[in-house]
Amino acid sequence: xxxxxxxxxxxxxxxxxxxxxxxxxxxxxxxxxxxxxxxxxxxxxxxxxxxxxxxxxxxxxxxxxxxxxxxxxxxxxxxxxxxxxxxxxxxxxxxxxxxxxxxxxxxxxxxxxxxxxxxxxxxxxxxxxxxxxxxxxxxxxxxxxxxxxxxxxxxxxxxxxxxxxxxxxxxxxxxxxxxxxxxxxxxxxxxxxxxxxxxxxxxxxxxxxxxxxxxxxxxxxxxxxxxxxxxxxxxxxxxxxxxxxxxxxxxxxxxxxxxxxxxxxxxxxxxxxxxxxxxxxxxxxxxxxxxxxxxxxxxxxxxxxxxxxxxxxxxxxxxxxxxxxxxxxxxxxxxxxxxxxxxxxxxxxxxxxxxxxxxxxxxxxxxxxxxxxxxxxxxxxxxxxxxxxxxxxxxxxxxxxxxxxxxxxxxxxxxxxxxxxxxxxxxxxxxxxxxxxxxxxxxxxxxxxxxxxxxxxxxxxxxxxxxxxxxx
Numbered sequence: 001x002x003x004x005x006x007x008x009x010x011x012x013x014x015x016x017x018x019x020x021x022x023x024x025x026x027x028x029x030x031x032x033x034x035x036x037x038x039x040x041x042x043x044x045x046x047x048x049x050x051x052x053x054x055x056x057x058x059x060x061x062x063x064x065x066x067x068x069x070x071x072x073x074x075x076x077x078x079x080x081x082x083x084x085x086x087x088x089x090x091x092x093x094x095x096x097x098x099x100x101x102x103x104x105x106x107x108x109x110x111x112x113x114x115x116x117x118x119x120x121x122x123x124x125x126x127x128x129x130x131x132x133x134x135x136x137x138x139x140x141x142x143x144x145x146x147x148x149x150x151x152x153x154x155x156x157x158x159x160x161x162x163x164x165x166x167x168x169x170x171x172x173x174x175x176x177x178x179x180x181x182x183x184x185x186x187x188x189x190x191x192x193x194x195x196x197x198x199x200x201x202x203x204x205x206x207x208x209x210x211x212x213x214x215x216x217x218x219x220x221x222x223x224x225x226x227x228x229x230x231x232x233x234x235x236x237x238x239x240x241x242x243x244x245x246x247x248x249x250x251x252x253x254x255x256x257x258x259x260x261x262x263x264x265x266x267x268x269x270x271x272x273x274x275x276x277x278x279x280x281x282x283x284x285x286x287x288x289x290x291x292x293x294x295x296x297x298x299x300x301x302x303x304x305x306x307x308x309x310x311x312x313x314x315x316x317x318x319x320x321x322x323x324x325x326x327x328x329x330x331x332x333x334x335x336x337x338x339x340x341x342x343x344x345x346x347x348x349x350x351x352x353x354x355x356x357x358x359x360x361x362x363x364x365x366x367x368x369x370x371x372x373x374x375x376x377x378x379x380x381x382x383x384x385x386x387x388x389x390x391x392x393x394x395x396x397x398x399x400x401x402x403x404x405x406x407x408x409x410x411x412x413x414x415x416x417x418x419x420x421x422x423x424x425x426x427x428x429x430x431x432x433x434x435x436x437x438x439x440x441x442x443x444x445x446x447x448x449x450x451x452x453x454x455x456x457x458x459x460x461x462x463x464x465x466x467x468x469x470x471x472x
């Protein structure tokens with residue numbers, strides 16, 4: 001285990017425009033009004049913000065309350081994290097004692113309470129890709145290797161003492177099947193989404209699987225696009241009526257990849273399916289989603305656009321499936337270099353914040369943009385690094401209206417920090433970089449919030465699991 005340290009940090013300049021704020025990078029300011037994002041003609045018109053007003057406000061520099069590094073075997077990493085109480089979190093990922101095993105870790109008050117592993121019957125590579133919890137039930141979803149060398153979807157239920165309650169797998173036709181996300185509805189039913197080959201070596205299809213709390217399988221829903229090429233379901237969200245929204249992509253023979261969003265009833269019936277193809281008919285994808293106030297979802301990802309290459313993408317769908325917002329964000333400069341949004345969150349008042357990256361030169365820079373519900377850009381943030389690969393990976397919202405962003409901040413060709421920021425208009429805002437003086441790379445993979453406490457999971461360049469806690 002290693003402890004966190006505190007170090008001085010330059011002030012961060014805050015630029016405030018009506019209704020929200022814009023954040024510039026460390027010791028840097030934004031040069032004038034940004035170019036507008038682009039909206040489809042049938043959707044809300046997106047306009048450039050007015051010149052922001054500069055205010056002398058700074059973020060507080062903080063260190064994590066605790067930072068733990070698991071270095072028990074040659075390779076450990078965390079893929080996902082869930083917070084179940086003010087000071088209790090679970091992470092999932094993998095560990096590598098001999099072969100790769102799924103790993104579940106429980107942390108309480110900054111200390112490791114226990115670790116559990118799962119080594120499948122084939123003793124091959126097994127991994128936890130996502131974790132969810134309801135009450136004392138904890139679920140890890142991912143994949144396990146079969147004796148034939150292919151992968152099966154793997155779902156495990158555990159209790160809070162670390163006992164494995166049951167194990168469920170899914171194999172369609174002897175090919176590779178794996179889960180990318182898992183969630184629990186208000187009745188305790190579990191939904192897993194991922195990709196599944198219909199036969200060995202074939203292009204994968206979407207797969208959405210529902211289970212009861214006792215592990216009984218309720219339904220399996222697959223999606224094979226019109227071109228019968230690669231289709232992958234990546235993330236899901238469940239609303240208060242137990243309806244399930246899933247985001248991912250579907251490959252087209254004519255349009256490369258399309259972003260794909262599907263809605264299911266509480267019993268697994270398909271309610272609607274929406275494909276999105278950008279203006280360049282190139283690579284489009286939906287990488288994350290959040291429930292939309294008033295019903296429906298916001299979806300973020302990337303889209304191929306004529307004249308600006310790959311852009312960040314923000315879509316909004318109503319509960320009935322009508323697309324009411326399409327934002328194609330070319331980044332800080334309207335050039336052909338790529339941008340993408342990896343995650344998003346809905347802020348108090350309804351504004352939407354998206355995080356990902358913007359490639360300005362040879363490097364990838366962390367990039368954040370804020371939009372009103374109608375698509376007006378309320379601001380953006382950019383991390384101006386000259387040679388390194390930075391990105392915002394995950395966002396989460398706390399109970400007081402603060403939004404947390406976490407990602408990777410490059411400090412050298414082979415070193416990086418885990419970067420975390422809390423933004424709250426009119427409240428406490430801070431920035432944290434860990435470790436203070438990295439000798440190797442450190443990358444975050446996910447963040448989780450309980451109350452106002454935030455937790456970050458990831459790994460370092462030595463393939464040690466990293467878990468950080470920001471506890472008020």
